[in-house]
Amino acid sequence: MNQVRNRIVAAVGADDVDSLLHFAADEAVRTGADLHLVHVMTMPPSLPEAYVVAYEGARELGTSILEDAKRTATKLVAGQVAVTSELVDHGAGTVSDLVERSADARLVVLQHRHLSGLRRVASGSTTYGVAARAHTSVVSVPEGWRPPEQPHGRVTVGVHDPERADDALRVGFELARERRATLHVVHAWWLANGYDAVVVGDDMRREFSDRFHRELAPHVDELAAEFADVEVEIQVFHAQSAAALTKASEGSDLIVLGRRHPTLPIGSHLGSVARAVIRFAACPVVVVETAR
Known part of the structure; x- marks a missing residue:
């Protein structure tokens, strides 16, 4: 992860945040x-006198x-x-305020809650919004998660297009080295x-498997030489990407995903696969900032 920014920002909500704090x-x-x-307070800062x-x-x-x-x-x-805290009571909005604080952070951590209906839409919009716009990597921690007594020893990186995977792969190698874990690269394909x-x-x-290995090799080989102490395994699945990565998460300590290029003119920078994996x-799940 980023070695210059030596602060982790954790977004503390009003609900139980034990999983977030543990991670x-x-x-x-x-x-x-x-x-x-x-x-971040969600009440509007300008209220009639009766609401003071x-x-x-x-x-x-x-x-x-x-x-x-x-x-x-x-x-x-x-x-x-050191542990510090900050109450934001006159900000620009939860997503914007957290994105602003990501500029000098090594990592931003949020907790993803298992909700339904409108509450899930509201909660998800914060996690997805920060992950899509942050200036650093963002981690979504599932509600109820705890560090396992015996780690799986595996960091999984989801790769769709090897040409756009360098940032996610590098973060995956760094995280695997920190944890003395195996780097597990997963690619899934499904005919449209x-x-x-x-x-x-x-x-x-x-x-399809042979083609992916050939296309990925130049991107992995250079990093593998730099991170010679990290074991790498590559798997190609004939499956829908979100399903394959969600299944892989059951035996992984972390899932690492890249987000769409930040200069896309329209739409969210967080794709449907990343949203589904964060949810399930x-x-x-670590969402990696894309180099500009």
Whole structure:
């Protein structure tokens, strides 16, 4: 990960954030980065006079949320790194405020909650929005996740197009080295016309696998020489990408994904595969900033 930015920003919400704090504290201790907790108030800063009391009450609640989170984080890091906190009460909006704070961060950590209906849309929009626009890598930690007593020893990188995978691969190598884990590169393909069951056979699967290995080799070989202590394994699946990566998350410590190029003129920089994996993965998902 970025060695110059030596601060991890963790977005503390109003709900239970134990999973987020466990991941962020573990990552801070592992890398020696300070841990900065941020709570963004969602009430509008300009309210009629009659609502001033409600606003002050919300500010007190935000302060209390941060204090509780800071106590927990301080215990988790056990004095090995500094823990600071910040209440944002007159910001530009949750996503914009967190994106702004990502500029000098090594990593931004959010917790993805398992919600349904409108609550899921609201929660997801924050995670997806920050992951799509942040100036550094973003980690989405599933609600209920805890560091396993025995790590899987595997960091999985999802690669669709090898020509656009260099950033995600480098972060994957760095994370695998930090964890003394194997780097697992996964590519999945599925015919868009829906005729897979009819036209796809062993020969086609072998052809697609061989082609991907050839196209990926120049990108992996250079990094493998730099990270000679990291074991690499490459797998190609005939499956839909989100399903293959979600399945891989069950045996991985991290899933690493790249986001779309930031200069795309329209649409989200976070693709449908990344959104699905963030929603369903069993382990934390790292969304990597794309080089401009």
